[in-house]
Amino acid sequence: MRLTIRSRLTLWYTSAFFIVLILLLAVLLWELQHQLGNEARKVLQIEENWLSTFIDSEFLPLRTLAGEKYLNLAANLREELDERYGLKQQFVVLLIANHGANGKFSGGLKGADKFLASDFFLRRAGSYNVMIAERRYRVRLFRREWGTAAVGVENETLWRVAEETGEILIWLVPLSALFAIAGGWLMAKLALRPVVSAAQAAEAISMENLKERLPAYADNDEFGALVATLNRMVERLAEGVTRLQRFTQDAAHELRTPLTILRGDLELAYQDEKTPEETRVWVQKNLDRVITLGQIVDNLLLLARSDAGSYPINKTLFRFEVILREIFEDLQILAEERAVAVHLENGEPLEFYGDKLLIRRLLLNLCDNALKYTSQGHIALSLRQVGDVIEFIISDTGIGIPASDLPHIFDRFYRVDKSRASATGGSGLGLAICKWIVDAHNGTIAVTSEEMKGTTVRVTLPLSHPF
Ligand SMILES: Nc1ncnc2c1ncn2[C@@H]1O[C@H](COP(=O)(O)OP(=O)(O)O)[C@@H](O)[C@H]1O
Numbered sequence: 001m002r003l004t005i006r007s008r009l010t011l012w013y014t015s016a017f018f019i020v021l022i023l024l025l026a027v028l029l030w031e032l033q034h035q036l037g038n039e040a041r042k043v044l045q046i047e048e049n050w051l052s053t054f055i056d057s058e059f060l061p062l063r064t065l066a067g068e069k070y071l072n073l074a075a076n077l078r079e080e081l082d083e084r085y086g087l088k089q090q091f092v093v094l095l096i097a098n099h100g101a102n103g104k105f106s107g108g109l110k111g112a113d114k115f116l117a118s119d120f121f122l123r124r125a126g127s128y129n130v131m132i133a134e135r136r137y138r139v140r141l142f143r144r145e146w147g148t149a150a151v152g153v154e155n156e157t158l159w160r161v162a163e164e165t166g167e168i169l170i171w172l173v174p175l176s177a178l179f180a181i182a183g184g185w186l187m188a189k190l191a192l193r194p195v196v197s198a199a200q201a202a203e204a205i206s207m208e209n210l211k212e213r214l215p216a217y218a219d220n221d222e223f224g225a226l227v228a229t230l231n232r233m234v235e236r237l238a239e240g241v242t243r244l245q246r247f248t249q250d251a252a253h254e255l256r257t258p259l260t261i262l263r264g265d266l267e268l269a270y271q272d273e274k275t276p277e278e279t280r281v282w283v284q285k286n287l288d289r290v291i292t293l294g295q296i297v298d299n300l301l302l303l304a305r306s307d308a309g310s311y312p313i314n315k316t317l318f319r320f321e322v323i324l325r326e327i328f329e330d331l332q333i334l335a336e337e338r339a340v341a342v343h344l345e346n347g348e349p350l351e352f353y354g355d356k357l358l359i360r361r362l363l364l365n366l367c368d369n370a371l372k373y374t375s376q377g378h379i380a381l382s383l384r385q386v387g388d389v390i391e392f393i394i395s396d397t398g399i400g401i402p403a404s405d406l407p408h409i410f411d412r413f414y415r416v417d418k419s420r421a422s423a424t425g426g427s428g429l430g431l432a433i434c435k436w437i438v439d440a441h442n443g444t445i446a447v448t449s450e451e452m453k454g455t456t457v458r459v460t461l462p463l464s465h466p467f
């Protein structure tokens with residue numbers, strides 16, 4: 001069975017509390033026991049010593065005397081014993097051998113000798129607990145050459161203290177156990193409250209409701225950090241979802257306009273009578289449109305796959321300048337149609353390790369832009385190696401980009417002037433794709449531009465050889 005964290009915390013807390021409590025009680029009881037024993041032992045030791053010297057010094061004749069003299073000395077001893085023990089919670093019983101018989105002398109507690117079992121004096125010397133008149137006595141039995149002696153000291157009060165302490169403790173243990181369980185349960189509840197409320201709040205967060213956040217938990221503790229981390233995660237997810245939604249909308253919008261135009265044209269063509277020549281031109285025009293649509297779909301697919309991280313980047317070693325030269329030649333042909341000159345500087349041989357198709361696409365997109373947005377002047381391409389990076393620069397003398405638009409030109413679907421862009425047949429995805437390709441090769445891309453003067457794009461790509 002899986003216990004909840006709350007039950008587990010309570011269990012741990014209570015067990016720990018219990019172990020400490022029991023240990024504490026054990027030490028306490030042991031110490032008490034020890035002290036009680038010590039107290040009685042000290043008193044009895046003193047009495048043993050006193051009795052020994054007392055009898056040795058004055059009453060040894062009791063063993064040998066007889067008749068009147070014996071009785072006198074015995075009476076004397078009884079008197080002395082009563083004097084010493086009468087007022088104390090103590091007693092003494094002496095067995096003194098005289099001519100083969102034992103004379104019994106006692107002092108203190110009345111009739112103490114009768115309370116001692118008849119065979120008590122036959123036991124081994126030592127200390128015993130004895131009950132007399134419902135009171136507890138500690139009795140020490142010892143032997144000297146004159147006979148056997150038993151000294152007792154009342155132990156009752158000390159035992160009471162011990163017993164009562166024990167009784168209190170017996171109540172204390174279950175009581176404190178109850179407190180510990182209740183306290184632990186409550187503490188765990190308080191400690192876990194933010195988790196419960198965070199879980200409830202998390203329930204409300206969904207794709208449709210990404211504005212929702214976990215309740216900010218002010219305390220600067222582990223839960224506070226967790227909630228803050230989770231909120232940042234939701235923030236990132238929300239941004240991602242918003243971006244995705246915008247991308248989908250933009251993509252749909254981007255496809256819709258050319259499709260609408262195409263449809264209108266097709267409907268018209270259905271009604272119109274056309275000469276074969278007109279039909280040829282018409283078909284060519286719409287074929288171009290379909291090709292453009294295909295390119296947009298290609299670009300969208302590429303970006304979608306790059307987002308998902310599923311675009312297979314296929315790096316090989318190839319000659320960078322060869323690809324650039326091919327594109328340059330196409331560019332020259334296209335530029336000839338306008339009054340634009342194209343130069344290539346420094347086309348020196350350069351080995352590069354990367355995805356050949358993507359690099360071609362990068363160069364194509366940049367050249368396409370330069371050509372599209374330049375109606376006169378020239379376009380200059382330059383390629384060189386600086387340290388261990390390739391530097392590719394393309395600059396044009398075109399219409400340029402306003403400074404306020406510069407920070408956005410790498411955004412998807414971003415175009416400086418929508419009307420101008422539709423005339424030039426762009427979709428605003430070219431630079432976004434360039435940025436992704438450069439990132440995939442750990443490079444950099446930067447654009448500087450001046451309106452009506454021209455634009456310069458600088459790309460650097462590190463030469464990362466696979467060996
Ligand atoms: N060489 C350039 N000269 C002027 N403007 C440019 C140039 N390159 C890019 N731009 C601007 O940046 C925008 C984004 O470029 P891009 O992502 O390639 O989209 P597009 O499909 O419009 O070419 C373009 O619409 C254009 O306004």
Ligand SMILES: [Mg+2]
Nearest residue numbers: 369426430431
């Ligand atoms: Mg472009």
